[in-house]
Amino acid sequence: MAGNSFAAPAILRKVIRAVIDIRPLHSHKLSHYGLIRRSVPLVTTPWNSSVAGICSLPNAKKWEDTDALVQGVGDKDAIEAVKHTLEMARRASSRREVLHTNFLTPPILKESMLALEKLADVKAVAQGGYPQAERCRLSVGHFEVMTTDPDIVAALSITGNFGFQPCSHGDFLGAILGTGIAREKLGDILLQGEKGAQVLIVPELVEFLVLSLDKVGNVPVSCSKIPLLALEYEPPRTKSFKAIEASLRVDALASAGFKISRSKLVDLISGDVRINWNTVTKNGTTLKTGDIVSVSGKGRLKIGEINTTKKGKFAVELIQYL
Numbered sequence: 001m002a003g004n005s006f007a008a009p010a011i012l013r014k015v016i017r018a019v020i021d022i023r024p025l026h027s028h029k030l031s032h033y034g035l036i037r038r039s040v041p042l043v044t045t046p047w048n049s050s051v052a053g054i055c056s057l058p059n060a061k062k063w064e065d066t067d068a069l070v071q072g073v074g075d076k077d078a079i080e081a082v083k084h085t086l087e088m089a090r091r092a093s094s095r096r097e098v099l100h101t102n103f104l105t106p107p108i109l110k111e112s113m114l115a116l117e118k119l120a121d122v123k124a125v126a127q128g129g130y131p132q133a134e135r136c137r138l139s140v141g142h143f144e145v146m147t148t149d150p151d152i153v154a155a156l157s158i159t160g161n162f163g164f165q166p167c168s169h170g171d172f173l174g175a176i177l178g179t180g181i182a183r184e185k186l187g188d189i190l191l192q193g194e195k196g197a198q199v200l201i202v203p204e205l206v207e208f209l210v211l212s213l214d215k216v217g218n219v220p221v222s223c224s225k226i227p228l229l230a231l232e233y234e235p236p237r238t239k240s241f242k243a244i245e246a247s248l249r250v251d252a253l254a255s256a257g258f259k260i261s262r263s264k265l266v267d268l269i270s271g272d273v274r275i276n277w278n279t280v281t282k283n284g285t286t287l288k289t290g291d292i293v294s295v296s297g298k299g300r301l302k303i304g305e306i307n308t309t310k311k312g313k314f315a316v317e318l319i320q321y322l
Contacts, residue, residue: 082108085112089124092141093140097141098146101138102137103185104138105135106135106276106277107278109136109138112138121142122142122143123140123141128187130188130200132233137152153201153202153203154225156199156225157196157224158197158213158222160216160222165219166194171216173189175221179213187200190233196216210224237322238321239319240304243316243318244313247286249284250269250293251283257318258298258299258320274293275293287303288303299320301318301321302318302319303317303319304319
């Protein structure tokens with residue numbers, strides 16, 4: 001129109017800004033074999049079953065608004081992990097590639113999924129090897145690139161004569177980590193009683209573990225790769241009991257649940273005790289119904305129903321995973 005400058009339609013201006021804002025991110029280098037431990041695992045993204053992992057545009061936020069995307073994440077370590085997730089997702093989307101995380105704990109997985117749901121043009125898939133898996137990997141990429149679910153989880157069978165020397169989840173985990181494999185490269189461990197266990201792992205470490213793992217506890221073992229369809233899983237076995245305690249502090253409830261002295265449990269804090277997969281730093285941390293407490297070498301404990309007694313103490317249901 002004469003005398004007027006050209007005004008691009010609003011949608012075109014948005015597209016231009018989006019293109020200009022795309023900047024490649026530098027990713028952290030991962031050891032190809034995963035033999036280096038890291039305090040914060042590299043992560044990727046989430047699966048939203050209600051929208052097939054693709055975020056709707058009306059609710060989408062800008063990539064740069066990281067603080068808004070992680071708003072509501074309480075744990076400091078979780079915030080950093082989710083930020084890594086967002087960085088990887090942005091790189092995957094802008095470069096039209098698919099990237100994968102290590103195995104994530106349930107809290108990190110949940111928070112990553114919530115953050116990624118706020119973004120547009122991103123499709124993410126969570127895989128743990130079987131439907132009830134706790135630890136999962138995430139694959140993320142632009143929805144036009146991720147047309148199929150990536151094959152990013154492998155399974156191993158660890159067999160031996162465990163009839164006279166039963167081994168716990170901690171025994172298998174310790175033996176695997178003893179080969180030099182980092183924890184974030186491992187998924188769930190499914191115990192099979194006298195037969196041994198089945199383990200979920202990143203595919204690139206299958207051959208390494210087959211060659212390296214020869215003993216769990218004092219039991220000689222052999223490892224072999226199996227298809228995911230051969231996994232044998234069922235709800236975890238548990239036993240419940242009640243404890244009467246004066247407080248809901250972690251040192252009080254965990255010592256009662258794991259049948260160890262309170263002073264010994266306090267000594268384990270700041271390294272060997274976790275609440276909901278996050279390391280505990282204060283023995284005065286209080287627990288609530290639904291919390292999961294894990295102690296290295298002792299297993300896991302879930303806090304069940306909590307009631308107050310007539311004398312002002314707490315009657316707590318403790319559910320121990322066998």
